[in-house]
Amino acid sequence: MKYYLISGEASGDLHGANLMKSLKREDEHAEFRYFGGDLMQAEGGTLAKHYSDMAFMGFIEVIANISTIYKNLEFAKRDILSFNPDALILIDFPGFNLKIASFAKKQGIKVLYYISPKVWAWNQKRVLNIKKVVDHMFCILPFEVNFYKSWGMDVDYVGNPLLDAIEANEIDDEFKIKYNLNVKPVVALLPGSRIQELEKVLPEMIAVAEQFPEYQFVIAGAPSFTKDMYLPFLKNRDIPVIFNNTYNLLVNSRAAIVTSGTATLETALLKTPQVVVYKGNAFSVAIARMLVKIKFISLANLIMDEEIVKELIQSDCNPLKIGQELDLVLHDHLYRTRMLINYDILAEKVGESGASERTAKLMVSYLRPHEIDL
Template sequence: MSANKPLTIMLSAGESSGDQHAAHMFLELKKHLPDIRGIGMGGAVMRQAGIDIKVDSSSLGVIGLIEVLKHYREIRAALMRMKALLQAERPDLLVCVDYKEFNLKLAQFAKKQGIKVLFYVSPQVWAWRSGRVLTYGKAIDMMAVIFPFETAYYEAEDIPVRYVGHPSVDKVRPLHDKEEDFRRFQLDPTKPVVGILPGSRMNEIKRMLPVMLGAAEKLRNDHPGMQFLLPQAGSIDDRVLQDYLQQTAVPINVIKNQPYDVVQCCDAVMTTSGTASLEIALLTVPMVIAYKLASVTYWLGRILVKTPFIGLPNIVAGKAIVKELIQHEATADRLAEEIERLLSDQAYRQAMINELQAVKEKLGEGGGSKNMADLALQMLRERQ
C-alpha cells in the first residue's frame, strides 16, 4: 500500500440484515481507522454509515429458487458491477456479508484477483449441503461465524474461522423504556398488544402480510380492544404496505425505525423466520413463527434441508421452543389460535419466556460488530 493512499474496504451485502451488520462493523472499524474508505453494495443503513454505495441492494433480497429466477437478470447485473468494481478499485479487503450464493461467486472472483476475502455470517452448513464448507474454504481467507457451534465445521477442514458473536446481541436495544413507548405509541396498558412482523423482503410481505392481517381480524373479533403494532422495515416502501393495510378494517399502528421499541411493547408477536425471530427472542417476547415459500422451493427444501427447524430460536435452543407454522400450516386461523394461547395460557407463556431467556444466554455478551471490526483490522494490517 502507498503511504498516501487510504485503505479501502469493499463490502457486499444483499439483504436488510446484512446491510445493518455491514454498517455497524464499518462504524466500529472507523474508530481504529478514521480515514478508511468503504465502498460496495448495500442499502440505506450502509450509506448512512459513510459507505459509498455503488450497487443498491434494496430490491435484491429474495429467498427461494423461483424468486431468485424471477430476479436473475437483476442479480446477475449486480454481480457483474461488483466484479468490475473489484477490478477497478482493487480494495485492500473484501468483506462479504451473508447473501451466500451471490457473495460466494464474488469471493471466488476476488480470490483470483489476489484480493483478500473475509466472509461474515456462515452459510448454514449444519442445515444442508455440508460439502459447501470446502467450496467456501477455497474462496475465502477467513470465515467469521456468528454461532459458537459453527466453528467446528470449518476447523474440521483446516479452514481459517473465527467466532465473532451474533451482531444482534449488541443491536437489540430499545431506544426508550417500555412505559415511555406506551405513551409514545398511544397504547392502552390494560389491553393486549400484538406485534405483526411480516418480513423485510417484498416476497415475504406478499405472502405473509395478508395471512397475518387475517389473523389480526380474527383476534380483534374475539377481543375488540386488542391493539396491533407493525414495525415497518426500511426496505419496504410505504405505498406497498398501505396497499395491504387498506384492505383490513383492523387498526394497525405502523411504526418506522423503532423495531425493538415496538417488540418490547408486545405481549405476543407473529413473525417470519430469520433474524427478526432471533431479535424477538433476545427481547424475550413470546412469538409464533410463520413462513411461506413458492411450492417448488418448499419441496426442494424438504428434500435437502437436514435441520428440523427453520426458526433461529429453535435452532439455537436445539429443540422446539417456539411454534413454527410453515407453508400450508401458515394460515390466519392457526396464527390466531397460537397468539390466543400465548395470551391466555400463562403456564405455556412463561415456559416460552424461560426458554427464550436461555437462548439469549447462549448467545453470550455480544460485541459481534466490534469483534468483526477487530478481525478486519487484523487482516488489513497483514495486507500492508
C-alpha cells in the same frame, strides 16, 4: 485501508453498519464502498447499490429474476476492481457473495466473510469451496465453529451482532403514547423485508388480527418498503405500520407473529413471546425441504436445538393455526413462562455483546498484523 462490503438484505445492512462503525475506530482513515442500505449509508462511504434491488429468496424467485442477479454480479465485479480495496467484506447473502468471493480471490483481493453462509443446512460440501475462496470466516452462531472444524477449516467465533444492535437501541418510554397505542395490549406483526413475504405472509397475519379484537395489532414496516406498499393488504383495517422502531415495538408488545429469519432471534433476545411463520412459493419450499437437512427454520430453535417457539410453515401458516398458537402465547401462563425461561437460556448461549468490535479488531489484525496488538 479501503474496504468493499456486500450486504444483500435488511439484516445485513444493520450488521454492516455496526461493523463499519467499529472498523472506523480501529482504522480512522478507513474508506468504504458497499452494496447495502440506509443504515450503512449513514455510516459514510459510498453506496454502490441498495439491497432493495437484490433481495430475492426462493428457487423460483431467483430463476424469475436471474437476469437482474446476473447484472448485479457483473456490476459488483467491475465496481470492486475499480475501487481496488484492501479487503472485500462479504456479509451473509451466500448465493451472491460466494460467487463474488471466487472472483475476488482470483484477483488477489483479501476475502473476509462475516456471518457464515448456512452451509450446515444443506450441501455441506460447499465448505470445500469456501476454504479455497475465503481468507477468514467470522461466525456468529456457536455451533458453527465445530461444524467448520469437522471440515478442516479454522474460523473465528465473534458472538452475535444482534446483541450490539439491541444494546445500542434507545428504549422509548413514550413509545405507546407517541403512536397512540396506550389503550389495548399490542401484538407485533413482523412480515419480513422481501416483497414475496409481504404477499404470502402478511394476509395470513392480518386475518389472525380479526380473531383478537381486544388487542391492537401493529406492523413493523421494513426499511426498504413504503407505507403505500402495505395499504392494499390492510383495506382500511385499523392496523398501523411503524417504521424504523421495531425493537421498541417488540419491547412494548405482549406477543409477536414473526416471519422466519433474523427477526425470530431478535424477538427472542428482546424477550417477546412469539409465533414463527413462513409461507413461500410452493415449488421453492418443496425443493428446499428435499435439500435442507435441519430440524428447524428459526434461529432461536436452531441455536437451542429444540423447538422453544412454534414454527408454522407453508400450509400450517394459516389464520386458524396461527390464531390457536397466538392464543396460547397470550393466555396460557405456563406455556408463556416456559418460552420466556427458554429465552433466558438462549441468551446465555448467544453470549455477550461486542461482536462488531471483536470482528473489526480481528479483521484489521489480519490485514495489518504488525500494527495491531489484540
